[in-house]
Amino acid sequence: MPELPEVETVRRGLEEVLPGRRASRVEVTGRRTVRRQSPSELVSRLQRRRFRRPDRRGKYLALGLDSGDVLVIHLRMSGQLLYLPEPSAGARLPHTHVVVGLDDGSELRFVDPRTFGEWFVTGDLRPDGLPAEFDRLGPDPLADGLSTALLRERLLGRKVAVKAALTDQRVIAGIGSIYADEICHAARVRPDRRVETLGMAETRALALSSSRILRAAVVHRGSSLKDERYVDLMGTLGSYQTRHRVYDRAGEPCARCGAAIERVRFGARTAYCCLGCQS
Ligand SMILES: [Zn+2]
Incomplete structure:
Protein backbone atom coordinates (compact mmCIF):
# COMPACT_ATOMS: atom_id res chain seq x y z
CA MET A 1 0.00 0.00 0.00
CA ASP A 135 -8.95 16.39 12.10
CA ARG A 136 -9.06 12.72 13.02
CA LEU A 137 -5.55 12.24 11.58
CA GLY A 138 -2.50 12.53 13.80
CA PRO A 139 0.36 14.87 12.83
CA ASP A 140 2.06 14.28 9.49
CA PRO A 141 5.81 13.88 10.18
CA LEU A 142 6.82 15.89 7.10
CA ALA A 143 4.00 18.43 6.70
CA ASP A 144 3.53 19.13 10.44
CA GLY A 145 6.87 17.97 11.89
CA LEU A 146 7.26 15.34 14.62
CA SER A 147 9.24 16.41 17.68
CA THR A 148 10.09 14.06 20.53
CA ALA A 149 7.63 15.92 22.76
CA LEU A 150 4.84 15.60 20.20
CA LEU A 151 5.45 11.87 19.65
CA ARG A 152 5.56 11.32 23.41
CA GLU A 153 2.22 13.11 23.74
CA ARG A 154 0.69 11.08 20.89
CA LEU A 155 1.82 7.78 22.46
CA LEU A 156 0.76 8.65 25.99
CA GLY A 157 -1.75 6.24 27.49
CA ARG A 158 -1.67 3.84 24.54
CA LYS A 159 -1.12 0.23 25.46
CA VAL A 160 -0.16 -1.28 22.12
CA ALA A 161 2.97 -2.42 20.28
CA VAL A 162 5.19 0.28 18.80
CA LYS A 163 4.39 -0.80 15.21
CA ALA A 164 0.66 -0.73 15.93
CA ALA A 165 0.98 2.84 17.25
CA LEU A 166 3.19 4.08 14.39
CA THR A 167 0.78 2.72 11.76
CA ASP A 168 -2.37 4.02 13.52
CA GLN A 169 -3.33 7.04 11.38
CA ARG A 170 -4.97 8.70 14.40
CA VAL A 171 -1.60 8.68 16.23
CA ILE A 172 0.66 9.70 13.31
CA ALA A 173 -0.52 10.13 9.72
CA GLY A 174 1.22 8.52 6.77
CA ILE A 175 3.19 5.54 8.11
CA GLY A 176 2.32 1.97 7.05
CA SER A 177 3.96 -1.41 7.38
CA ILE A 178 7.10 -0.78 5.32
CA TYR A 179 8.19 2.47 6.91
CA ALA A 180 7.19 1.41 10.45
CA ASP A 181 9.65 -1.51 10.18
CA GLU A 182 12.38 0.71 8.72
CA ILE A 183 11.83 3.42 11.37
CA CYS A 184 11.99 0.88 14.23
CA HIS A 185 15.25 -0.55 12.84
CA ALA A 186 16.79 2.90 12.47
CA ALA A 187 15.74 3.70 16.06
CA ARG A 188 17.00 0.30 17.37
CA VAL A 189 13.57 -0.38 18.87
CA ARG A 190 11.72 -3.69 18.36
CA PRO A 191 8.42 -3.15 16.56
CA ASP A 192 6.68 -5.51 18.98
CA ARG A 193 7.83 -3.56 22.07
CA ARG A 194 5.00 -2.12 24.15
CA VAL A 195 4.68 1.63 23.78
CA GLU A 196 4.36 2.14 27.54
CA THR A 197 7.86 0.65 28.09
CA LEU A 198 9.64 3.18 25.85
CA GLY A 199 12.14 5.49 27.53
CA MET A 200 12.69 9.11 26.53
CA ALA A 201 15.81 8.29 24.47
CA GLU A 202 13.90 5.64 22.53
CA THR A 203 10.96 7.97 21.87
CA ARG A 204 13.44 10.56 20.66
CA ALA A 205 15.13 7.99 18.37
CA LEU A 206 11.72 7.03 16.93
CA ALA A 207 10.74 10.67 16.29
CA LEU A 208 14.06 11.48 14.61
CA SER A 209 14.06 8.25 12.58
CA SER A 210 10.49 8.84 11.40
CA SER A 211 11.39 12.19 9.86
CA ARG A 212 14.73 10.98 8.50
CA ILE A 213 13.47 7.74 6.90
CA LEU A 214 10.35 9.33 5.38
CA ARG A 215 12.37 12.24 3.98
CA ALA A 216 14.97 9.87 2.46
CA ALA A 217 12.20 7.75 0.92
CA VAL A 218 10.68 10.86 -0.72
CA VAL A 219 14.11 11.72 -2.18
CA HIS A 220 14.20 8.22 -3.73
CA ARG A 221 10.60 8.61 -4.97
CA GLY A 222 9.08 5.96 -2.71
CA SER A 223 9.22 2.16 -2.61
CA SER A 224 7.94 -0.09 -5.38
CA LEU A 225 7.61 -3.69 -4.18
CA LYS A 226 7.68 -6.84 -6.31
CA ASP A 227 4.04 -6.37 -7.32
CA GLU A 228 5.02 -3.01 -8.90
CA ARG A 229 1.67 -1.59 -7.85
CA TYR A 230 3.18 1.71 -6.84
CA VAL A 231 4.36 3.97 -9.64
CA ASP A 232 4.66 7.75 -9.74
CA LEU A 233 2.45 10.10 -11.77
CA MET A 234 4.43 9.34 -14.94
CA GLY A 235 4.27 5.56 -14.40
CA THR A 236 7.87 5.22 -13.15
CA LEU A 237 8.82 2.88 -10.27
CA GLY A 238 10.30 4.28 -7.05
CA SER A 239 13.76 3.16 -5.89
CA TYR A 240 13.74 3.32 -2.09
CA GLN A 241 13.05 -0.45 -1.90
CA THR A 242 16.75 -1.01 -2.69
CA ARG A 243 17.58 0.87 0.53
CA HIS A 244 15.26 -1.04 2.85
CA ARG A 245 17.28 -2.38 5.79
CA VAL A 246 14.72 -4.88 7.11
CA TYR A 247 11.40 -4.83 5.24
CA ASP A 248 10.95 -8.10 3.27
CA ARG A 249 14.57 -9.07 4.00
CA ALA A 250 14.08 -12.08 6.32
CA GLY A 251 17.25 -14.20 6.45
CA GLU A 252 19.53 -11.50 5.08
CA PRO A 253 22.26 -10.10 7.36
CA CYS A 254 21.53 -6.85 9.21
CA ALA A 255 23.59 -4.01 7.68
CA ARG A 256 24.38 -2.74 11.18
CA CYS A 257 25.25 -5.86 13.19
CA GLY A 258 25.27 -8.82 10.79
CA ALA A 259 22.58 -10.87 12.58
CA ALA A 260 19.87 -12.39 10.38
CA ILE A 261 16.77 -10.24 9.82
CA GLU A 262 13.69 -11.98 11.20
CA ARG A 263 9.99 -11.80 10.54
CA VAL A 264 8.38 -11.66 13.97
CA ARG A 265 4.70 -12.16 14.79
CA PHE A 266 2.81 -10.34 17.52
CA GLY A 267 -0.94 -10.50 17.82
CA ALA A 268 -2.35 -10.49 14.31
CA ARG A 269 0.63 -8.53 12.98
CA THR A 270 4.05 -9.25 11.59
CA ALA A 271 7.16 -7.11 11.33
CA TYR A 272 10.68 -7.42 9.96
CA CYS A 273 13.41 -6.58 12.45
CA CYS A 274 16.88 -7.46 13.72
CA LEU A 275 16.93 -9.02 17.17
CA GLY A 276 20.70 -8.45 17.26
CA CYS A 277 20.52 -4.66 17.48
CA GLN A 278 16.87 -3.78 18.18
CA SER A 279 15.57 -4.17 21.73
ZN1 LIG B 1 21.15 -5.69 13.58
Missing part, protein backbone atom coordinates in the same frame (compact mmCIF):
# COMPACT_ATOMS: atom_id res chain seq x y z
CA PRO A 2 1.35 3.44 -0.85
CA GLU A 3 2.48 5.27 2.30
CA LEU A 4 3.50 8.89 2.93
CA PRO A 5 6.63 8.91 0.67
CA GLU A 6 4.76 7.40 -2.29
CA VAL A 7 1.77 9.76 -1.93
CA GLU A 8 4.12 12.74 -1.51
CA THR A 9 5.96 11.72 -4.70
CA VAL A 10 2.62 11.69 -6.55
CA ARG A 11 1.75 15.08 -5.00
CA ARG A 12 5.03 16.59 -6.19
CA GLY A 13 4.32 15.27 -9.67
CA LEU A 14 0.86 16.84 -9.59
CA GLU A 15 2.34 20.14 -8.42
CA GLU A 16 4.27 20.36 -11.69
CA VAL A 17 1.32 19.82 -14.00
CA LEU A 18 -1.94 20.61 -12.23
CA PRO A 19 -2.07 24.17 -10.80
CA GLY A 20 -4.05 26.44 -13.10
CA ARG A 21 -5.38 23.60 -15.27
CA ARG A 22 -9.12 23.27 -15.70
CA ALA A 23 -10.97 19.93 -15.54
CA SER A 24 -12.75 20.07 -18.89
CA ARG A 25 -14.12 16.50 -18.86
CA VAL A 26 -14.68 14.07 -15.98
CA GLU A 27 -15.64 10.42 -16.51
CA VAL A 28 -16.37 8.07 -13.62
CA THR A 29 -16.58 4.44 -14.69
CA GLY A 30 -15.63 2.71 -11.43
CA ARG A 31 -18.60 1.77 -9.29
CA ARG A 32 -16.66 1.73 -6.03
CA THR A 33 -14.14 4.56 -6.50
CA VAL A 34 -16.76 7.27 -5.91
CA ARG A 35 -18.90 5.87 -3.09
CA ARG A 36 -19.27 8.65 -0.56
CA GLN A 37 -21.31 10.78 -2.96
CA SER A 38 -22.97 10.01 -6.26
CA PRO A 39 -20.65 9.96 -9.29
CA SER A 40 -22.84 12.69 -10.85
CA GLU A 41 -22.28 14.94 -7.82
CA LEU A 42 -18.51 14.44 -8.03
CA VAL A 43 -18.55 15.15 -11.76
CA SER A 44 -20.64 18.32 -11.39
CA ARG A 45 -18.44 19.71 -8.58
CA LEU A 46 -15.22 18.93 -10.48
CA GLN A 47 -16.10 19.74 -14.08
CA ARG A 48 -15.01 23.20 -15.29
CA ARG A 49 -13.12 23.87 -12.04
CA ARG A 50 -9.51 24.99 -11.99
CA PHE A 51 -7.00 23.20 -9.77
CA ARG A 52 -4.96 25.04 -7.16
CA ARG A 53 -1.72 23.82 -5.56
CA PRO A 54 -2.09 20.16 -4.48
CA ASP A 55 -1.68 19.39 -0.77
CA ARG A 56 -1.33 16.17 1.23
CA ARG A 57 -1.79 14.92 4.78
CA GLY A 58 -0.78 11.40 5.66
CA LYS A 59 -1.83 9.15 2.78
CA TYR A 60 -4.51 11.58 1.53
CA LEU A 61 -4.12 13.89 -1.46
CA ALA A 62 -6.12 17.13 -1.13
CA LEU A 63 -6.48 18.91 -4.49
CA GLY A 64 -7.94 22.38 -3.99
CA LEU A 65 -10.34 23.74 -6.62
CA ASP A 66 -11.15 27.35 -7.56
CA SER A 67 -14.74 26.78 -6.33
CA GLY A 68 -13.36 26.46 -2.78
CA ASP A 69 -14.05 22.71 -2.74
CA VAL A 70 -11.31 20.12 -2.29
CA LEU A 71 -10.97 16.90 -4.30
CA VAL A 72 -9.71 14.20 -1.92
CA ILE A 73 -7.99 11.10 -3.32
CA HIS A 74 -6.83 8.06 -1.31
CA LEU A 75 -4.91 5.38 -3.22
CA ARG A 76 -5.46 2.65 -0.55
CA MET A 77 -4.12 -0.78 -1.61
CA SER A 78 -3.52 -0.51 -5.31
CA GLY A 79 -4.63 2.89 -6.65
CA GLN A 80 -2.41 4.56 -9.25
CA LEU A 81 -2.80 8.15 -10.35
CA LEU A 82 -1.30 8.57 -13.82
CA TYR A 83 -0.72 11.69 -15.92
CA LEU A 84 -0.73 11.44 -19.71
CA PRO A 85 0.46 14.58 -21.56
CA GLU A 86 -0.85 13.05 -24.81
CA PRO A 87 -3.63 10.65 -23.88
CA SER A 88 -4.29 9.59 -27.47
CA ALA A 89 -0.90 7.84 -27.36
CA GLY A 90 -1.86 5.50 -24.53
CA ALA A 91 -4.70 2.97 -24.49
CA ARG A 92 -6.56 2.92 -21.18
CA LEU A 93 -5.28 0.29 -18.79
CA PRO A 94 -7.75 -2.24 -17.39
CA HIS A 95 -9.26 -1.06 -14.08
CA THR A 96 -9.26 2.62 -15.08
CA HIS A 97 -12.05 4.02 -12.89
CA VAL A 98 -11.82 7.82 -13.25
CA VAL A 99 -10.52 9.96 -16.13
CA VAL A 100 -10.12 13.73 -15.85
CA GLY A 101 -9.45 15.50 -19.15
CA LEU A 102 -7.58 18.78 -18.58
CA ASP A 103 -7.95 21.93 -20.67
CA ASP A 104 -4.52 21.53 -22.32
CA GLY A 105 -5.45 18.11 -23.74
CA SER A 106 -3.65 16.10 -21.07
CA GLU A 107 -5.38 13.57 -18.80
CA LEU A 108 -5.29 12.29 -15.25
CA ARG A 109 -6.31 8.65 -14.95
CA PHE A 110 -7.05 6.64 -11.84
CA VAL A 111 -6.28 2.93 -12.16
CA ASP A 112 -7.17 0.66 -9.24
CA PRO A 113 -7.43 -3.14 -9.66
CA ARG A 114 -8.53 -3.80 -6.07
CA THR A 115 -10.98 -0.86 -5.98
CA PHE A 116 -10.31 0.17 -2.37
CA GLY A 117 -9.12 3.60 -3.54
CA GLU A 118 -11.47 6.52 -3.14
CA TRP A 119 -12.30 9.94 -4.65
CA PHE A 120 -14.65 12.54 -3.21
CA VAL A 121 -15.19 16.29 -3.39
CA THR A 122 -15.92 18.13 -0.15
CA GLY A 123 -16.61 21.70 0.87
CA ASP A 124 -16.50 20.92 4.60
CA LEU A 125 -13.12 22.50 5.33
CA ARG A 126 -10.99 23.64 8.27
CA PRO A 127 -9.56 27.17 8.49
CA ASP A 128 -6.33 25.90 6.84
CA GLY A 129 -8.36 24.86 3.77
CA LEU A 130 -7.99 21.11 4.32
CA PRO A 131 -11.01 18.80 4.74
CA ALA A 132 -12.54 18.85 8.24
CA GLU A 133 -12.33 15.09 8.46
CA PHE A 134 -8.52 15.34 8.45
